[in-house]
Amino acid sequence: MPSRRSEVDSADGKLWTYFETTPVMSTNILGFVIADYDYVSNLDGTMKIWGPRHLLPYATHPLDIAEKATRELERFTNSTVHVPKMDHVSIPHYVSRATENWGMIAYVEYSSATPDDLWKALQDALDESDVPHDDFKVKEVMDTWFKQAAYPVVTINRDYDTGEIKATQQKRVQFSESNDSEGNDAWWIPLNYMTQSNPNSSSTLATHWLKPQNESVTIEGVNINDWIIVNKQLTGKYRRDISCFLILNTGYYRVNYDITNWKRIAAFLNSDDYDKIPILNRAQIIDDVYYMIAIKQLDFIISFEIINYLSREIDPIPWYPAFRIIQRFEDYLWMPQVAAIFKPYFFNLTHKLFEHIGFDEHPDDDPATIEIRSDFNRIACLYNTHPHILDKCRAKAIAKLLAYIEEPNKIFPNQKVICFGLIQANESIWNQFLQRGNETARSHLMFLGCSENLDIVEKHLNSFEENDRYNYLFRNMLENLPNVDTAIDFFIKKFDEIDQADKFILRLIIMSIGEDQIEKIKAFAEQRGLDISKHLADRIENLSKLNDNLSKIRSALENIQFSVAMHITLNNDTSQANKIEV
Structure with a gap:
């Protein structure tokens, strides 16, 4: 368990x-280490890697991998570890075959082969084979992928007069305005392609190599009227798992196209022949489209034309990147001006998907269907995009909450699911829930902000001794299920009791979505002599930009400014909603 004080x-x-x-556990799960070690830690101290000091400079990358792996396992299993920290410990001459200690994983120190050893073995095998490979050097190729940050973006441009297609690689991958990767990095990139006339992707062997020293590579023999899709994904039988489209492609890179080719792909996807493009390539296209918009390499009108095809899609695999995109915008979905566009759009976009997967689990569901149904239900329930299933949403959330209260060590639902179940929970359920938190050494203070009843919030808040209880409370109010109005009122009421109140008022400003909220914060700040005028002005400017972009999106959707037939409108047809079977 984490240390409380020393x-x-x-x-x-x-x-x-x-x-x-320490929670109740079997004796074989308990473990401790005594050693002259130091550690590296993640930001909140919940995960550490311990080892001899001279090895710790090499521990940063394993720490990052361990943290990401833990999050993915929690997401995949829909449960969390039973203790609030995890120590990874390097131990010399460790002989145990099992390290199933709660909160600690032990590893054996050992020397290992280097990547160069592997490249040499592969090169020797290649040189001894009958495979033509000219100047292909395994180490040279692999070093471009192992020793360089980021990944390339391949751009496909076609001269529509001559039909010549050129592939180039982008040597600068922009992740954000504050974190750019610039330089002369270039990769050995394996290329292959399919076309409208020949959408066969039974083989993912490279037909061309885009080399670091080459400015471009030319692709010939493609019908000038065809679309082209580069980086084929394997077709045929594959594991029905969300991760499958990450591992069955030709190369790890994104692809951008000239505008004409994007429009041809959009038109084909929005036709009855859309499924002739292999399913994993459909997923790749959705993912690449979002990225191109994010780096401002693609117009949002074309992106809507591509995404519109999902109104036909019932296979869960292409929906995986679509839901990951939606998650990136969840901070905005609570805003009324955003919800007015998103809710009917999402309702119509997912109509056929929902008819296919339904609301409830089935014994024969494959992993992909289970995950996408979970994604769909979470969005539909939290943001009320499908009003006809709201009662089911509440019932399911409360059932998960009550199941957790009954057996807290067995399952820990998604935090937003718990929050959704607690929104209208009565005093009795709150008492049981918080009592379970005390019994299992989990702090449930973070969930107090879920309640819409300020009397419940205030009563239970006073029962916690943590110095940062207000930090937990406001973070929960503003992150899990944003309740900005309640948070502002409670902040004003408790202002004199809150340490570092300036930190919280800035958070409230960032989450404010309406003029009335901005004015309430402004009036309070003036009354207390707080100088927050710059922060208020910045927020007003950001909201103005957001509203401008929303107006453009609404105008495009309402005026049908598209080159393909759109099957999605901003009108919710409730008669159709009543026909959907759940």
Whole structure:
């Protein structure tokens, strides 16, 4: 368990460390290590890698991998670890075959082969084979992928007079305005392609190589009236798993196209022949389209034309990148001006998908269907995009909450699901929920902000001794299920009791979505002599830009400014909603 505090005994100089209460566990799960080690830690201290000091400079990357792997496992299993920290410990001459300790994983120190050893073995095998490979050097190729950050973007441009197609690679991958990767990095990139006349992707062997020293590579023999899709994904039988489209492609790179080719792909996807493009390529296209918009390499009108095809799609695989895109915008979906566009758009976009997967689980569901149904239900329930299933949403959330209260060590639902179940929970359920938190050494203070009843919030908040209880409360109010009006009112009421109140008022400004909220914060700040005028002005400017963009999107959708037939409108047809079977 995490340490709670440490103190030095003045009598004998001993250092006493006090830990949080350990939950009930089998004795074989308990473990401890005594060693002259140091550690590296993640930002919140919940994960550490321990080892000899001279090895810790190499621990940053494993720490990043361990943290990401933990999040993915929690998401995949829909549960969390039973203790709030995890220590990864390097141990020399470790002989145990099992390290199933709660909160600690032990590893054996050992030397290993280097990547160069592998490249040499592969090169030797290639040189001894009958495979033509000219100047192909395995180490040279692989070093471009192992020793360079980021990944390339391949751009396909066609001269529609001559039919010549050129592929180039982008040597600068922009992740954000504050984190650019610039330089002369270039890769050995395996290329292959399919066309409208020949959409066969049974083989993903490279037909061309785009080399670092080449400015471009030319692709010939493509019908000038065809679309072209580069980086084929394997067709045929594959594991019905969300991760499958990440591992069955030709190369790890994104692809951008000239505008004409994007429009041809959009038109084909929005036709009855859309499924002739292999399913994994359909997923790739959705993912690449979003990225091109994010780096401002593609117009949002074309992106809507591409995404519009999902109104036909019932296979879960292409929906995976679509839901990941939606997640990136969840902070905005609570805004009334955003919801007015998103809710009817999402309703119509997912109509056929929902008819196919339904609301409830089935014994024969494959992993992909299970995950996409979970994504769909979460969005539909939290943002009320499908009003006819709202009662089912509430019932399911409350059932998961009650199941957790009954067996807290068995399952820990998604935080937003718990929050959704607690929104209208009565005093009795709150008492049981918080009691379980005390019994399992989990702090449920973070969930107080879920309640719409300020009396419940205030009563239980006072029962917690944590110094940062207001930090937990406001973070929950503004992140899980944003309740900005309640948060503002509670902040004003408790202002004199809150440490570092300036930090919280800035957070409230960032989450404010309406003029009335801005004015309430402004009036309070003036009354208390707080100078937040710059922050208010910045927020007003950001909201103005957001509203301008929303107006453009609404105008495009309402005026049908598209080159393909759009099957999505901003009108919710409730008669259709009543016909959907759940």
